Amino acid sequence: MSKALVIELFNATWETLYMVGIASIIATIIGIPLGVCLFITRKHGLLPHKVFNRTLAAIINALRSIPFIILLVAIIPFTRFVVGTSIGTTAAIVPLSIGAFPFVARLVENSLNEIPIGLIEAGQAMGASLWQIIYKILLPEAAASIVNGVTLMVIALIGYSAMAGVVGGGGLGDLAIRYGYQRFDTRIMLITVIILIIMVQLIQVAGDFCTRKLDKR
Amino acid sequence: MIEVNNVSKIYTTQGVSAHALKDISFNVPAGEILGIVGHSGAGKSTLIRCLNLLERPSSGQIIIDKQELTTLNASQLRLARHHIGMIFQHFNLLSSRSAYANIAFPLQLLGHDRRTIAKKIAPLIELTGLTQLQHAYPSQLSGGQKQRVAIARALACQPKVLLCDEATSALDPYNTTNILELLKDINRQLGLTIVLITHEMDVIKQVCDRVGILDKGELVEINNTLQFLAKPQTTIGKQFASSCLQLPLPSILQKRLQNQQTATNKALIHIAFHGKQTNTPIISRLSQQLKCEINIIQANIEYIQDQPIGMMLVEVDYNATEFLTALNNITNVVAEVKGYV
Ligand SMILES: Nc1ncnc2c1ncn2[C@@H]1O[C@H](COP(=O)(O)OP(=O)(O)OP(=O)(O)O)[C@@H](O)[C@H]1O
Ligand SMILES: [Mg+2]
Numbered sequence: 217m218s219k220a221l222v223i224e225l226f227n228a229t230w231e232t233l234y235m236v237g238i239a240s241i242i243a244t245i246i247g248i249p250l251g252v253c254l255f256i257t258r259k260h261g262l263l264p265h266k267v268f269n270r271t272l273a274a275i276i277n278a279l280r281s282i283p284f285i286i287l288l289v290a291i292i293p294f295t296r297f298v299v300g301t302s303i304g305t306t307a308a309i310v311p312l313s314i315g316a317f318p319f320v321a322r323l324v325e326n327s328l329n330e331i332p333i334g335l336i337e338a339g340q341a342m343g344a345s346l347w348q349i350i351y352k353i354l355l356p357e358a359a360a361s362i363v364n365g366v367t368l369m370v371i372a373l374i375g376y377s378a379m380a381g382v383v384g385g386g387g388l389g390d391l392a393i394r395y396g397y398q399r400f401d402t403r404i405m406l407i408t409v410i411i412l413i414i415m416v417q418l419i420q421v422a423g424d425f426c427t428r429k430l431d432k433r
Numbered sequence: 434m435i436e437v438n439n440v441s442k443i444y445t446t447q448g449v450s451a452h453a454l455k456d457i458s459f460n461v462p463a464g465e466i467l468g469i470v471g472h473s474g475a476g477k478s479t480l481i482r483c484l485n486l487l488e489r490p491s492s493g494q495i496i497i498d499k500q501e502l503t504t505l506n507a508s509q510l511r512l513a514r515h516h517i518g519m520i521f522q523h524f525n526l527l528s529s530r531s532a533y534a535n536i537a538f539p540l541q542l543l544g545h546d547r548r549t550i551a552k553k554i555a556p557l558i559e560l561t562g563l564t565q566l567q568h569a570y571p572s573q574l575s576g577g578q579k580q581r582v583a584i585a586r587a588l589a590c591q592p593k594v595l596l597c598d599e600a601t602s603a604l605d606p607y608n609t610t611n612i613l614e615l616l617k618d619i620n621r622q623l624g625l626t627i628v629l630i631t632h633e634m635d636v637i638k639q640v641c642d643r644v645g646i647l648d649k650g651e652l653v654e655i656n657n658t659l660q661f662l663a664k665p666q667t668t669i670g671k672q673f674a675s676s677c678l679q680l681p682l683p684s685i686l687q688k689r690l691q692n693q694q695t696a697t698n699k700a701l702i703h704i705a706f707h708g709k710q711t712n713t714p715i716i717s718r719l720s721q722q723l724k725c726e727i728n729i730i731q732a733n734i735e736y737i738q739d740q741p742i743g744m745m746l747v748e749v750d751y752n753a754t755e756f757l758t759a760l761n762n763i764t765n766v767v768a769e770v771k772g773y774v
Contacts, residue, residue: 338525341485341596342539342586343514352542356529432570433528 221404224391229411231305232387235380236373239312243373244366246313247320250276252350254321255328262336262346276318284315284376288383295383308377308385315376316369323365327358360431367423371416388412434626435461435484435594440493442479442650453479454490455650463593466620466627468641468658470634470673476650477630481598484628485517486510498593515543518587518625522599524579526571526586532578533558533567536585543590557585560622561615577608584615588623595619597629601636613639634677638662638737646670659740663707663767675769678705680731680746682771690772698773700753701730704760705767707742715763716747723759725751748774 250272256262257269282290288311295310296302335357339349355362378389388408396405442454453476461467471477482488484495486502495502500513526535536557540550558567561581571579580600587595597616601609617640619625631637637644637658645655646669654661654670665674680703682690691698706715720727728748735742749756753770760768 332523332525334521334523334525335527337487338519338521341487341514341517341519342542342590343511344542345508345511348542352538353527357527359529430529432530433572 225404225407225411228386228388228391228408229415231385232374232377232389232412232415235305235308235312235377235385235387236370239309239316239373239377240366240370242309242313243316243320243369246317248324248355248362250317250321251324251328252354254325255354256346256350262349276321279314279318280322284311285379285382287311287315288379292383303384305380305385305387308380308383308387311383312373312376312380316373319369319372320366323369324358324362327361327365328354330361331357360427360433363423363430364427367419367427370419370423374412374416374419434463434465434498435628436494436496437484438494438496440480440483440490440495442476442483442488443491453650454483457493457650457652459645459652459655461626461628463626464620464624465642466616466629466640467643467645468637469628469630469645469647469652470632470637471630471647473632475647477632477647478598480647481596481628481630484596485514485519515539515590516592516594518590518592518595520580520583520587520595520597520600522602524571524576524583524603526579526582528571531568531570532563532574532582535571535582536563536567536589538586539589554585554589557588560588560619561585575608576604577611580604580608580612581615584612584619588619588625593626595625595627597627599631600629602631602633609636610639616640634673638677638735642738646673659707659737659742662737662742675705675767678742678744678767679703680733680744682746683730686730686774689774691774692772694753694773699728699748699750700756701771701774702747702749702753702756702760703769703771704745704747705742706745706763707740713763715760715766716745718763719756719759723751723756725749725756746771 254269254272257265259266291311291314292302295307298310299307301307331354335353336349339353344352377385377387378392380387381390381393388411392405392408395401437457437459440454440457441452444451444453457480469477469480479488483490484497486495490503493503497513497517502510502513505513527538530538536554537550540553545553558564561584563578563581563585566574566578571582574582601612604612613636616627616629620627629636629641641658643655644658644661646653646667648669653667654665661670662674662678665671686701690701694700704715716727716729726749729745730748731746733744757768757770760766
């Protein structure tokens with residue numbers, strides 16, 4: 217294997233990690249508060265607000281139903297507005313984040329739903345404010361389950377990132393398509409697949425480890 | 434300490450309204466343990482949750498420690514709740530925190546620093562006997578231990594009032610007694626006013642100074658526990674009182690039990706007596722008076738608030754109705770024919 221190819225593989229791995237890493241962080245930062253909002257504004261929630269809840273849920277569902285490849289292209293103007301360009305690895309972070317945050321919001325909402333209602337009541341009986349209930353009861357109690365879900369999201373993003381080639385985002389998926397599909401170089405295809413498998417395994421192991429550490433139930 | 438005035442609660446679900454509490458009024462003086470008992474769905478949980486406004490009454494007034502909770506705004510109410518402890522049937526401990534951190538939780542909510550918290554909760558950990566277990570997580574504790582943590586947590590902010598919602602219903606009899614003893618200790622040592630709800634008269638019998646009977650949302654009776662047990666005023670009150678003052682029939686007798694008195698069988702009579710009657714030789718007196726043989730099958734004396742209450746199951750070869758009449762001439766005796774064997 218030529219030195220150039222090794223460098224290319226190395227770069228592509230880095231690009232994937234970079235895109236997925238930053239997008240995961242952004243999706244988590246946006247997704248968690250939205251998930252909390254969905255949870256507290258629902259019927260009989262801590263701060264019920266029907267209109268807000270319905271609207272937010274509708275937006276999240278809409279975003280989740282757009283196929284990623286279409287989202288990637290459809291939001292090009294928005295991407296250009298945010299990062300100044302619509303091409304390149306950094307530009308790919310925008311659609312990846314937008315593709316992932318609705319997923320995080322839903323999984324956070326689900327994790328919060330699993331918390332026994334009695335814990336929230338106990339918090340209220342102890343005089344906790346809404347804010348204290350959120351960050352001292354809800355989030356710590358759901359932490360293990362949220363980390364578990366975020367791990368799933370990161371792995372899904374690795375899959376999505378393969379489509380980033382469409383907007384010149386690079387990454388392992390793009391490399392595999394360029395060499396493996398367009399030049400029939402199955403060897404490169406195989407190597408990228410192996411790297412991706414290892415990456416997914418490591419993320420899963422790390423995610424499981426954190427989940428186990430956090431889960432005291 | 435606690436004053437409940439004309440509290441009603443109406444739930445409306447899909448246009449149908451249910452009257453969960455109907456015009457309830459009672460007082461709890463400082464340092465008292467009041468028990469509220471009632472069947473499932475009677476509104477016990479609703480009532481106790483109204484006391485700290487977890488559930489807002491549809492009408493009426495709740496006054497705790499001279500503060501009318503029903504008129505407070507959200508932040509005043511939160512402040513007031515810091516001084517009203519509450520424990521629950523399912524403990525409601527935070528699974529992500531150790532026992533110690535659970536107990537520290539209410540103090541953290543108030544923004545106390547680590548050192549203050551440690552100083553404040555050390556005696557509580559001691560009082561609740563959790564010294565060895567303070568670093569364990571709830572999942573590693575038994576039900577009784579979890580409830581101890583919950584009690585310590587409820588006491589962390591030095592409340593004047595403790596509300597217990599079926600606090601022993603998820604525990605076995607041994608742990609139930611244990612937790613009740615602890616509550617009694619706390620009541621004596623800290624002068625805490627306690628309201629506890631339960632569906633078990635045994636709980637009432639063990640710790641409550643007074644008892645209230647809740648039936649279909651109405652407080653039908655409220656009285657000193659001993660007086661209530663001796664002379665319940667309502668039908669439902671009688672059911673509850675006899676439920677804990679009845680000696681169970683031995684199963685061999687249960688099988689042979691007949692409904693009619695005949696020439697060959699004997700009447701099986703349950704007698705409950707209290708106060709000075711526990712010192713009266715009722716049986717020998719009746720035996721002489723009626724010239725009949727009385728066979729004691731089971732007998733027991735319990736002490737409620739240091740007052741004896743006696744129960745006896747006897748077999749007599751005598752006309753049951755006449756025997757009861759003779760018995761009832763002796764005051765403070767409640768007798769009932771169980772059947773004939
Ligand atoms: N959130 C609610 N919405 C509508 N109805 C309710 C609600 N909570 C309670 N109720 C009704 O109010 C009545 C009293 O309920 P509550 O839970 O206070 O009973 P309880 O005495 O605590 O019973 P249990 O011993 O089973 O716990 C019941 O008929 C119940 O259906
Ligand atoms: Mg209940």
